Amino acid sequence: EAQVTQNPRYLITVTGKKLTVTCSQNMNHEYMSWYRQDPGLGLRQIYYSMNVEVTDKGDVPEGYKVSRKEKRNFPLILESPSPNQTSLYFCASRSFIGRAYEQYFGPGTRLTVT
Amino acid sequence: SQQGEEDPQALSIQEGENATMNCSYKTSINNLQWYRQNSGRGLVHLILIRSNEREKHSGRLRVTLDTSKKSSSLLITASRAADTASYFCATDAVYTGKLIFGQGTTLQVKP
Numbered sequence: 001e002a003q004v005t006q007n008p009r010y011l012i013t014v015t016g017k018k019l020t021v022t023c024s025q026n027m028n029h030e031y032m033s034w035y036r037q038d039p040g041l042g043l044r045q046i047y048y049s050m051n052v053e054v055t056d057k058g059d060v061p062e063g064y065k066v067s068r069k070e071k072r073n074f075p076l077i078l079e080s081p082s083p084n085q086t087s088l089y090f091c092a093s094r095s096f097i098g099r100a101y102e103q104y105f106g107p108g109t110r111l112t113v114t
Numbered sequence: 115s116q117q118g119e120e121d122p123q124a125l126s127i128q129e130g131e132n133a134t135m136n137c138s139y140k141t142s143i144n145n146l147q148w149y150r151q152n153s154g155r156g157l158v159h160l161i162l163i164r165s166n167e168r169e170k171h172s173g174r175l176r177v178t179l180d181t182s183k184k185s186s187s188l189l190i191t192a193s194r195a196a197d198t199a200s201y202f203c204a205t206d207a208v209y210t211g212k213l214i215f216g217q218g219t220t221l222q223v224k225p
Contacts, residue, residue: 001155004156006215012207033212035215038218041217042202042215042216042217042218043202043215045155045212045214046125048212058212086155090146090156090157091209094213100146101145101147101162101206102159102162103147103149103159104159105149105157105158105211106156107155107156108154108155108156
């Protein structure tokens with residue numbers, strides 16, 4: 001089954017404690033991205049990657065890091081989380097090959113930073 | 115930067131009625147997509163309309179696109195309680211490969 005998986009689904013942590021949210025897709029998609037979703041602000045892109053070893057900042061990259069060492073994985077790293085990073089996070093992937101441009105989303109990770 | 119702006123922000127209708135949501139955007143696009151999100155869950159792709167298309171149908175969904183007005187609409191006919199969700203338009207800008215989402219319309223369908 002074609003899917004994007006994220007782990008963990010729920011995470012409560014404390015300010016300053018480094019954390020990683022994993023993301024993996026099994027569709028061989030070139031493009032992967034991370035979004036955060038906050039009430040009244042919609043979906044905002046944090047980082048994206050056009051392919052392996054190619055990453056770039058989205059609209060709200062401050063406080064986040066990513067890496068793309070393999071095509072299927074795109075982890076999101078919070079080196080020193082702060083309460084304003086409490087949010088619902090989504091990983092997504094899409095392909096540019098052929099005409100299949102729709103984006104597939106993971107189930108979300110609800111992060112609370114206290 | 116927000117490209118897609120949706121209207122209305124919230125919509126409440128009775129089961130069986132039609133629901134119409136609108137989306138406006140600012141720059142040139144390759145295509146425009148509509149997604150659905152059930153509360154707290156991931157977004158699910160509904161339908162894609164290319165910039166050279168004016169109308170597209172998929173089941174009870176009808177999407178229109180007016181590139182001269184930079185706007186799109188999503189019509190859900192004969193709504194059901196299970197259609198209760200948030201609906202987002204996303205614009206696929208030319209050259210960037212980036213999807214930009216609007217803030218969404220929250221639809222409530224009362225049984």
